[in-house]
Amino acid sequence: MPSKVVIVGAGPVGALAGLYAAQRGMDVEIYELRDDLRLSTAVPLNYTKSINLTLSERGIQALKHSGRNSLVDDILNKTVPVHARMVHGKNKTKLTTSRMAYDIKKEALHVIDRAQLNKSLLHGLSSFPNVRVFYNHKLASLNLKEKVATFKDTSVKDAEDNNVHKVNFDLIIGADGAYSVTRYHLSRYTKLSINQSWLDIYWCEFAMPKGHGLPLDCLHLWPQKDFMFIALPDKEGTFTCNLFASESIFKSLKSSGKIVEFFHEHFPGVTPGLITTESLQGQFLKNNYFPLMDIRCSPYHYGDSCVLVGDAAHAMVPFYGQGLNTGLEDHYIKAAALGSTGSSAEPMEALLQQYTQFRQPDVHVINNLALKNYHEMRRGVLTISYKVRKLIEETLCLYVPQLGWATQYRNVAFTTMRYTEVAEKVEKQGLILQIASVMIFAFMAIAFFWVTLLVLGSNPAVPSLPMIFA
Ligand SMILES: Cc1cc2nc3c(=O)[nH]c(=O)nc-3n(C[C@H](O)[C@H](O)[C@H](O)COP(=O)(O)OP(=O)(O)OC[C@H]3O[C@@H](n4cnc5c(N)ncnc54)[C@H](O)[C@@H]3O)c2cc1C
Incomplete structure (x- = not known):
């Protein structure tokens, strides 16, 4: 040694x-x-x-x-323990939020x-x-x-x-x-x-003062197709936020100075509700943006x-x-x-x-x-397939623990399982779910077919079932 x-x-x-x-x-x-x-x-x-x-x-x-x-x-x-991701959006008339717990067993991330x-x-x-x-x-x-x-x-x-x-x-x-x-x-x-590899994803930091009214036990997320804004709680009750976007977006915002308009259009409710327009503008001018690699x-x-x-x-x-x-x-x-x-x-x-x-x-x-x-943070979490898979895996994790099923997120964030093992498990679980969904679909198609035949069979104007199969 x-x-x-x-x-x-x-x-x-x-x-x-x-x-x-x-x-x-x-x-x-x-x-x-x-x-x-x-x-x-x-x-x-x-x-x-x-x-x-x-x-x-x-x-x-x-x-x-x-x-x-x-x-x-x-x-x-x-x-600060964070138990859920809160996705912010807007429908025709009002601001919307949807809370999604990270883990069925109520585990939390710890923000520091x-x-x-x-x-x-x-x-x-x-x-x-x-x-x-x-x-x-x-x-x-x-x-x-x-x-x-x-x-x-x-x-x-x-x-x-x-x-x-x-x-x-x-x-x-x-x-x-x-x-x-x-x-x-x-x-x-x-x-x-x-x-x-240098990625065309840059980040810039913003501070959100107290008085926001957001739950502190969530990572807040304003997703968009090509960029997103997130807010993580601080111990003092404020939030530290990040805008993630491509270099061309940052460059055009820096040159046009239209950061407030950009936030109004894409991150509903952030300004002036959570960060005043003056503060948002000032912080964007002052803070640099950095590439991710x-x-x-x-x-x-x-x-x-x-x-x-x-x-x-x-x-x-x-x-x-x-x-x-x-x-x-x-x-x-x-x-x-x-x-x-x-x-x-x-x-x-x-x-x-x-x-x-x-x-x-x-x-x-x-x-x-x-x-x-x-x-996944920008698009995946909003899809039905993501939500259905999460529901099935979490239900099995909670009620049939002997099967050893869990979401990928749980295995990565709340266990010390080797990452390679996590990937193998995710692939295996995905395959089983795919086979199961194909079988369910096939079963439903056969059932539909039989019901249709039965209905047709009870109508004297059409051939009965035995005749069809004769
Ligand atoms: C926006 C952002 C958000 C992140 N969020 C998370 C998160 O939520 N969870 C997570 O797990 N990770 C997160 N990360 C990643 C995390 O920040 C890094 O993985 C972590 O800081 C790496 O720690 P480190 O000690 O290896 O390197 P560093 O934190 O980079 O520390 C390296 C140290 O080495 C010193 N140093 C450099 N060169 C020399 C030299 N020549 N001689 C002597 N000293 C030197 C530096 O001064 C520094 O103190 C995030 C990163 C970013 C950019």
Whole structure:
């Protein structure tokens, strides 16, 4: 087992990596590009208010396995439970809403501000004497053969490079997010396949003040064919909202300034009812919009010296609310591969190899599901077929649990079932439902045919049944 672990990035995934390694008695050093988030002067990620994230079962279980129960309680206390999706629309005369519970067994997603979560994890790290966190330190170079990393202290301006530090390690963990520099260096040592897709989906954040009258236990959704507006509750009773749309829509709205007209036409009731027109306009002018991307790579490791986790290994679109949860779960899976006590007899290289082999197919599945859910959130949830399938699967889940049926959403968000297993189950259940519906349709057609024949048979003007079949 490595005795000294260096972690690049103190985001939520890097901070949890630190807790796992510290708990196992390793000497941990974490290097973070930005300042300590807990300081009022720190610039948050993306330069706007930090995003709201939904923590679900995988993320929560991974936090629990860090062994810091009080930390997990503290984090959960900062969350808002969300039990349902509320779809907003308008008919000819009035605004409409329809509430759809996420889960028949009343499980909830837990919404938390990213910065709050990150701060709690950093706070948890500070209780370990074997952990040191270096803020304003940027990974500059990495030699994975000699196991030496170079970090630049960005708080010190020095033309002579006196602000550059060489650090030795046994294992380096790249938790430096979607634009990972660790991943770049890893690619120089191993045949790293990287698939990075930029999607024509951008997001922009808006704040909804108190006084909205919306239920706080819902994710509110205003779906449209090609874009959507969502609102997630904050602990303070406000909402943090996101507009997701293509770049051309954002560009035309920025140039025309017709954001209020756009909202009037497509997101009924939002303005001026929930956000004043002045505020909506002001926020849109002030806040930037950001692209979403999908990153997949393999392998996640090199020899026994480097491993990628979180967005550095697999960034995904946020529509299944699983990016962070998958990143946190990486640690649990990795710890299981390495042996929970850290005393596995297998060489580290073989264990990291096992980790890549085990994790990569699961991550591939959730990246795909997250992309698919963008369509589902805008159109799918409104279709009859979606509602009927949900009703059947939830009824079986509740009343015939021995069959093991559940919705895809339940298995992804409220269990820790492997994503590949979820996909297999969904396919199997879908096939059974298709066969069942074909059989029901065939049965109904035969029944209709027989009834018609019977009616015709009772009419003396037409041949009787035996005559037809004679
Ligand atoms: C709009 C939106 C909504 C989302 N909603 C959800 C959701 O509801 N649920 C969910 O599970 N996920 C959600 N996600 C995804 C989630 O935000 C990410 O998966 C998660 O933040 C990844 O955490 P991370 O620690 O791996 O990376 P990051 O959060 O990106 O943290 C990386 C850290 O590394 C540091 N760093 C970067 N480069 C260097 C360097 N060279 N040297 C040192 N440090 C460095 C950065 O400063 C940062 O602190 C959402 C994402 C978006 C954009």
